[in-house]
Amino acid sequence: MKRLKAMARAYREYWRINVLTTLEYRENFLMWFAFTIVYHGTALGALWVVLTAFPSMNGWTFRDMAFLYGLWMLAHAVNNTFFSEIGNIPDHVHEGEFDRLLVRPLDTLFQLIATPGQTFPDELILAVSYFAAATWYSGVHVGVLFLIFVPLIALGGALIDLGINLIVGTLAFWFVRVDALQWIVAQLEQEFTRYPVSIYSRSVRLLLTFAFPFAFMNYYPAAFFLNKPENALALPPAVGLLTPLIGLAFVSVAYAFWRFGLNRYQGVGH
Amino acid sequence: MAIIETADLRKVFRSVKRRPGVGGAIAALFSREYEEKAAVDGITMSLEAGELVGYLGPNGAGKSTTIKMLTGILVPTSGSISVADLVPHRQRLENAQNIGVVFGQRSQLYWDLPLRESFALLRSIYDVPRERFRENLDHFIEILDLDEFMDTPVRQLSLGERMRGDFAAAMLHDPKIVYLDEPTIGLDVVAKEAIREFITQLNRERGTTIILTTHDLADIERLARRVILIDDGTIIFDGPISRLREEYGTHRTLVITLADSYEDVQVEGADLESREGNVVRLRFDRRRTSAEALIRRAMERYALSDIAIVEPDIDSIVRRIYREGYTEGAIGSPS
Structure with a gap:
């Protein structure tokens, strides 16, 4: 209990430092912010272009896809805001900074998650605004279930992101540099969350559901809220509400792998 | 009562055998040969609380591997360690609370922020009570002269100033044991002196146990009464500097x-x-x-x-030992 309180205080302090550091470079921050808007704008623009050519994709219209994208953006923004430093594990290992984390009296992963990665809630604010607009645009019914589950789904989706990043980051204990893999995973995630998973072959759908559960970040929940009659694997529509649990399960697996990698690091150095 | 004790401590690394040049590197993509090397090969030592020990050895002798095991970063291959009654790699977090670590080449301060902010963060990381933190901070500000640059971003500090900041950062939680790895590297004479003075005070007034690894033997001569010399992962001398001087010099x-x-x-x-x-x-x-x-x-x-x-200064003595090896008594006998 005392330990948890100390961790909560340290977390607050980390965030204070984080915000201070970000604001130290105001121009850099503003450029990132502008880039984030342009980035998501382009992605949506591309979707619109595709869907003016084909009015629907497996029964999904542009309005549906705007909502699908919004759900992913929300989860991804939660991850980028709160867990971004996980992606920098390889740099910590590579530059030998990792040892510093090991000689401090707080859990190593906690320190990484809390470490200032120069993040600011800008992306999250943007994602929430966009999601609100996309919800209105797509005509999804906003009821109690929606209001309770959307935040949980965003968090669950962020945990899926975190899990993937943690697994890839842990590989740095063996290979030191894993930037190629990080890039590939980021590209695949973007690719497979942009369109309804039902457009892909069965093996890809299975993979995105059971191995790398990106489909739970947005596809299944979106299919549920948009009342799509059937989903990629003919699962009951309510699986769309399982995202928080899937996120927890996936991150637990990733955490076990992280512990394994950490033991190896302490066993052999690098 | 010993505060640090190791018995027959060993650490074996398995590493890829490197072949020279681009050709060698490409060949290594396809077939790898491994070699095993004991970086630390049976170290037994015992330190009393309050001791200030110089831990010396040429590059690759196993100094930092030993320190990494003592701090809990690395798990030993065999042998035992006890640091303030804890086994560092098993009770890493508890052990971390007892120790302070200064790596001369690597800062733990936040580059873009003033010292003050890094210290505040460390207070919460180590959960230091507010009054104790303030007392320590005031004390360190005074003896390390931190006052004039407490509010300057660390990236704008000189190396000497940054180092003083790093020392304060490592001591704010009253560690019982402090590991200093090359703490004066790259510093000018004045800054070196300030750091040495601080180490002496820390040891004398707070009774902090200090292990110092350095290549600057003037540090050792000035600070340590006892030296442990290692080479190839084993201890080749452990005793007071005066004995080293007598036997070797x-x-x-x-x-x-x-x-x-x-x-x-x-x-x-x-x-x-x-x-x-x-x-x-x-x-x-x-x-x-x-x-x-x-x-x-x-x-x-x-x-x-x-x-x-x-x-003979300690520098030339140690240089000779690295070169010729240490054999008790036989050293310096006419050949």
């Missing part, structure tokens, strides 16, 4: 300044070490030739304007 140098010019200077019982103009350095073994006899002989032959006897 059997040679002295007689420096004479000639009042006249002489062609060839030779004094029986001593070897010519060097000569620059009128200043001649003669090396002798103090067990075979007494300084007095040597001076008398020199004065009989030459007109001298100055005489000095130079004791």
